[in-house]
Amino acid sequence: MKKLAIFLTALLFSTLAFSAIDVLNFSSQEQETDYHQLTQSLRCPQCQNNNIADSNATIAVDMRNKVFDLLKEGKSKDDVVEYMVARYGHFVTYDPPITKSTLILWIAPLLSVLFGLFFLLKHQPKRQSAVESDNVLTEQDNVRLAELLKQKDK
Numbered sequence: 001m002k003k004l005a006i007f008l009t010a011l012l013f014s015t016l017a018f019s020a021i022d023v024l025n026f027s028s029q030e031q032e033t034d035y036h037q038l039t040q041s042l043r044c045p046q047c048q049n050n051n052i053a054d055s056n057a058t059i060a061v062d063m064r065n066k067v068f069d070l071l072k073e074g075k076s077k078d079d080v081v082e083y084m085v086a087r088y089g090h091f092v093t094y095d096p097p098i099t100k101s102t103l104i105l106w107i108a109p110l111l112s113v114l115f116g117l118f119f120l121l122k123h124q125p126k127r128q129s130a131v132e133s134d135n136v137l138t139e140q141d142n143v144r145l146a147e148l149l150k151q152k153d154k
Contacts, residue, residue, distance in 0.1 A: 024068055034077050038067050042084055043092050 026032040039053035046057040052064050063084065070080045081093065090096040098106055137145065 027072070031071050034080075035067060035071055038071075038077055038080055039064055041094065042067070042081070043094055045088050045092060 024032075024035070026035065036053070040051050042052050042063065044050045044052050044055035044057055044060040044063070046059050047055045050060070052060040052067075066083075067080055070083060075083070084092045090099075090102070096102050096105075
């Protein structure tokens with residue numbers, strides 16, 4: 001029984017050794033730095049919340065390979081980003097530019113805050129003036145009070 005448990009444990013940990021490791025040969029340290037910066041700054045179209053460096057999706061692997069190939073060809077970081085935007089749209093960048101199609105995404109939060117402030121100020125309870133809050137009795141209240149006091153004295 002112990003041998004079976006040891007075998008299963010060894011089998012479980014051995015599967016971790018089969019994970020893929022990208023071995024890339026860069027021409028310069030600058031090229032390697034650019035590669036790591038680009039893979040950290042480009043979003044995976046399939047995962048949507050991961051960058052292509054952290055994603056194991058097939059498309060992310062393809063995008064990492066394409067970034068490597070473009071850098072090996074001598075392309076700049078801006079050229080690589082332009083290539084990815086042309087192919088996958090502005091979604092692949094975490095900071096999309098202001099265009100007609102993204103304008104609502106930039107303005108909506110501001111409009112929401114302004115609407116909320118307007119709503120809070122508009123529906124705020126009105127404060128009573130100092131004259132109203134002094135408990136000034138009307139003529140009818142004075143007559144009614146006098147009657148109640150007379151009834152109490154009897």
